[in-house]
Amino acid sequence: MADNVTKMKIVAWSDPQSKKEEGSMTVQVNPESYSQKIEIKYSDKQAQGTSGKLPKFSKIEPQKMDFELMFDRTGVINGATAGDLGVDEDIDNLQKLIIEYQGDKHRPRFVSIYWGTLQFDGALETMDISYKLFDSQGRPLRAVVKASFIGSVEDKKRVAKENAQSPDLTKVRVINEGDTLPLLCYQIYGDSKYYIEVAQANNLNDFRYLETGTKIKFPPLNQ
Numbered sequence: 001m002a003d004n005v006t007k008m009k010i011v012a013w014s015d016p017q018s019k020k021e022e023g024s025m026t027v028q029v030n031p032e033s034y035s036q037k038i039e040i041k042y043s044d045k046q047a048q049g050t051s052g053k054l055p056k057f058s059k060i061e062p063q064k065m066d067f068e069l070m071f072d073r074t075g076v077i078n079g080a081t082a083g084d085l086g087v088d089e090d091i092d093n094l095q096k097l098i099i100e101y102q103g104d105k106h107r108p109r110f111v112s113i114y115w116g117t118l119q120f121d122g123a124l125e126t127m128d129i130s131y132k133l134f135d136s137q138g139r140p141l142r143a144v145v146k147a148s149f150i151g152s153v154e155d156k157k158r159v160a161k162e163n164a165q166s167p168d169l170t171k172v173r174v175i176n177e178g179d180t181l182p183l184l185c186y187q188i189y190g191d192s193k194y195y196i197e198v199a200q201a202n203n204l205n206d207f208r209y210l211e212t213g214t215k216i217k218f219p220p221l222n223q
Contacts, residue, residue: 005030008069008115012097015110022109023097028090029070029077030115037064056190063151065113065120069094071143074133086139091129094145098124110152122151171218181207181216188218 008030012022042055071090073080083089098111113120126148133142171188173179181199182192199207201219210216 006116008067008113010094010097011112011114012109013112025094025097027069028072028080031067031069033068034118035066037066039064062122063120064125065122065149065151067113067147067149069145069147071145073141086135086141087131087143088140091143091145095127098147099127111149113149120149120151122149124148125150169220173216173218175210175212175214175216177212179210179212181210184216184218189221194221 008027009024010027011024014020014022039061041058041061043058044055071087073083073086073090097109099108101108108123110121110123113122124147126146128146130144130146131140131142132144134140173184173188181195181204185194185198186192195207198216198218202216204210
């Protein structure tokens with residue numbers, strides 16, 4: 001019976017923008033599972049002796065993915081035999097694909113991982129290899145690779161996404177009836193305390209009175 005199972009594929013790129021393919025590998029055995037980590041950082045700066053306050057967003061860490069891949073040359077999987085090198089050749093091919101240093105780029109390659117609905121772009125962060133079975137000559141016949149990848153986003157896509165909401169870029173708002181400077185500062189910066197700096201940046205003599213229809217600029221925060 002033909003094997004119609006879709007196998008995970010790893011594609012290596014010289015860089016994520018040009019998408020010039022440097023090689024690819026289809027895994028021998030699909031992983032039983034994979035894990036995804038999403039981490040959001042908040043600033044914990046707070047004056048000594050004060051009570052707790054709302055956490056202030058700092059940044060979103062790159063996404064991380066963990067996979068466990070098995071390589072088997074015992075002959076029980078799709079007739080894959082040991083050959084002369086056992087699984088050493090499989091491991092070597094994997095390492096050449098995603099670890100081998102690119103002299104002109106001064107870094108290992110970027111990779112894309114495809115499997116079913118999964119598409120992950122990033123680079124290898126860590127790899128642990130466990131050798132499980134050996135033949136009478138000591139050649140490894142089975143290995144389990146635990147690989148962790150850190151996500152990457154093309155600069156153009158990242159900047160476009162961040163520009164829409166970043167408090168580190170100048171924004172302009174048209175004043176509506178009922179708007180107050182502290183309220184607008186809270187909406188844009190996440191803290192109302194910056195209203196004095198905003199008033200100064202806009203040469204406002206009275207920040208308590210905002211004329212409807214006027215434009216107020218909100219400059220980047222001073223970190």
